[in-house]
Amino acid sequence: MPGVATEAPPLRRQYLVAVAVFALLLVASFVLFAHLLVEQFSRSYLEDVLLSGRAHAEELARQLGDDAPLYTVVEKRQEALSRISATLARQDVIQTAQVFDERGKLVWSTTTRTEGLIGGFPDANAELVLTAPDRVVETGTTYEIRVPLRDVGSVVVSVSKEALAPRIALLRRRLLLHTAVAGGLSLAVLAAAVAFIWHLVQRNARLAARRRIDEELAALGSLAANLAHEIRNPLNALSLNLELLEEALTEGSTDEGIVSLARAEVGRLSRLVNDFLVYARPSPPRRERCEVGELLGEVAALLRGSCEKAGVALTVTAEPLTIEADRGQIGQILVNLALNALQAMEAWPKRQLELRAARCGQQVAVEVLDSGPGIPPDKLPHVREAFFSLRKGGTGLGLAIADRIAQAHGGSLVLENREGGGLAARLLLPAAPEEAAA
Numbered sequence: 001m002p003g004v005a006t007e008a009p010p011l012r013r014q015y016l017v018a019v020a021v022f023a024l025l026l027v028a029s030f031v032l033f034a035h036l037l038v039e040q041f042s043r044s045y046l047e048d049v050l051l052s053g054r055a056h057a058e059e060l061a062r063q064l065g066d067d068a069p070l071y072t073v074v075e076k077r078q079e080a081l082s083r084i085s086a087t088l089a090r091q092d093v094i095q096t097a098q099v100f101d102e103r104g105k106l107v108w109s110t111t112t113r114t115e116g117l118i119g120g121f122p123d124a125n126a127e128l129v130l131t132a133p134d135r136v137v138e139t140g141t142t143y144e145i146r147v148p149l150r151d152v153g154s155v156v157v158s159v160s161k162e163a164l165a166p167r168i169a170l171l172r173r174r175l176l177l178h179t180a181v182a183g184g185l186s187l188a189v190l191a192a193a194v195a196f197i198w199h200l201v202q203r204n205a206r207l208a209a210r211r212r213i214d215e216e217l218a219a220l221g222s223l224a225a226n227l228a229h230e231i232r233n234p235l236n237a238l239s240l241n242l243e244l245l246e247e248a249l250t251e252g253s254t255d256e257g258i259v260s261l262a263r264a265e266v267g268r269l270s271r272l273v274n275d276f277l278v279y280a281r282p283s284p285p286r287r288e289r290c291e292v293g294e295l296l297g298e299v300a301a302l303l304r305g306s307c308e309k310a311g312v313a314l315t316v317t318a319e320p321l322t323i324e325a326d327r328g329q330i331g332q333i334l335v336n337l338a339l340n341a342l343q344a345m346e347a348w349p350k351r352q353l354e355l356r357a358a359r360c361g362q363q364v365a366v367e368v369l370d371s372g373p374g375i376p377p378d379k380l381p382h383v384r385e386a387f388f389s390l391r392k393g394g395t396g397l398g399l400a401i402a403d404r405i406a407q408a409h410g411g412s413l414v415l416e417n418r419e420g421g422g423l424a425a426r427l428l429l430p431a432a433p434e435e436a437a438a
């Protein structure tokens with residue numbers, strides 16, 4: 001279809017640009033989403049760790065919450081403090097827990113992690129910077145959670161940044177992996193949707209092009225039908241005048257031959273115009289009850305002369321059947337089919353023509369069977385197309401008209417090469433209602 005071929009490239013380009021923009025937006029939104037997700041989760045994780053650190057610091061503060069002096073309390077609660085130390089040892093993000101007195105002097109501390117985080121009195125002269133009690137202070141390597149110890153000192157739990165980093169990194173990696181999988185799946189869904197939409201777009205384009213061609217053909221057909229209609233009247237007048245002229249000419253005159261030749265040509269033109277009009281503007285069938293055997297008898301009577309002249313043996317076989325159809329139109333189809341058969345058998349040694357009618361389920365099959373050459377199998381699908389003819393001087397409208405009339409009657413025309421040679425043209429028509437019910 002030329003229309004589609006010329007429109008396809010820009011359409012495809014526009015579509016690809018739209019898809020690329022959409023895919024980019026999707027990827028960008030996933031990147032942003034992943035970033036926000038990772039940030040949010042990292043922060044939440046850190047907050048959880050700090051909360052847990054604070055809980056430990058508060059537990060320590062509770063254990064030391066006695067009215068006695070701080071040093072005495074620490075001495076007295078050695079066992080509880082060791083238990084807390086052991087618990088903290090399992091929390092590998094907590095680096096140390098320390099107790100300072102009111103002057104900021106270190107009173108008690110867990111040892112460093114390498115020494116097993118066992119609580120005890122420190123040797124070192126660690127001192128607390130007293131400016132920021134009761135909050136989290138971030139230093140270069142730790143987060144220090146401070147809880148005041150009445151007014152005698154404070155407890156400080158330090159969370160190691162170094163221990164936290166690989167955990168947060170692992171969390172980030174997992175989140176990124178999950179987001180990437182979700183993004184990949186979304187892209188796959190997008191790709192499937194894109195392919196499907198492209199398929200629909202192309203089908204639409206094809207249908208639109210087909211519709212345009214159909215509209216053009218319909219307009220052309222209507223123009224041709226109008227033209228044929230206008231040609232028919234002057235042709236009829238011409239034929240009548242030629243007939244009068246022929247009568248007026250004296251017998252044996254040389255002009256008589258020319259006039260009769262002209263009349264024959266005008267007759268051929270007239271038939272062509274009539275056939276074309278029947279094809280282009282078919283009149284709706286005027287249905288009446290027809291006895292099929294009777295109809296076949298009438299057709300046979302019309303053909304008998306031609307058959308005798310052509311040396312064709314004509315037989316009629318009909319079951320008693322009734323159809324509701326346009327008698328004139330069906331008769332015309334049968335004559336056309338029979339004329340095709342006679343024309344095909346003109347130069348054929350075996351010449352038999354049979355008109356047959358039989359019941360075929362809910363339908364009546366009216367057949368025109370000949371013993372001619374049949375139709376080459378590769379041409380068989382095309383012989384119903386208008387103006388397709390393999391016969392010299394043929395217009396190619398006979399079967400096209402027969403097909404249209406059969407369909408207008410709710411039936412069909414079937415063409416088959418017969419096994420023993422020749423063609424079977426089968427007209428299938430609905431049986432009259434009372435016969436169909438029988």
Ligand SMILES: Nc1ncnc2c1ncn2[C@@H]1O[C@H](COP(=O)(O)OP(=O)(O)OP(=O)(O)O)[C@@H](O)[C@H]1O
Nearest residue numbers: 340341344374389390391394395396397398399423
């Ligand atoms: N019984 C047949 N045996 C062999 N060929 C046939 C037979 N009937 C039709 N054909 C082939 O099918 C073609 C189309 O037939 P169709 O009746 O539509 O057109 P046509 O006979 O060529 O022209 P016209 O419009 O005058 O009927 C014929 O040209 C012929 O080649």
Ligand SMILES: [Mg+2]
Nearest residue numbers: 336340398399
């Ligand atoms: Mg024909």
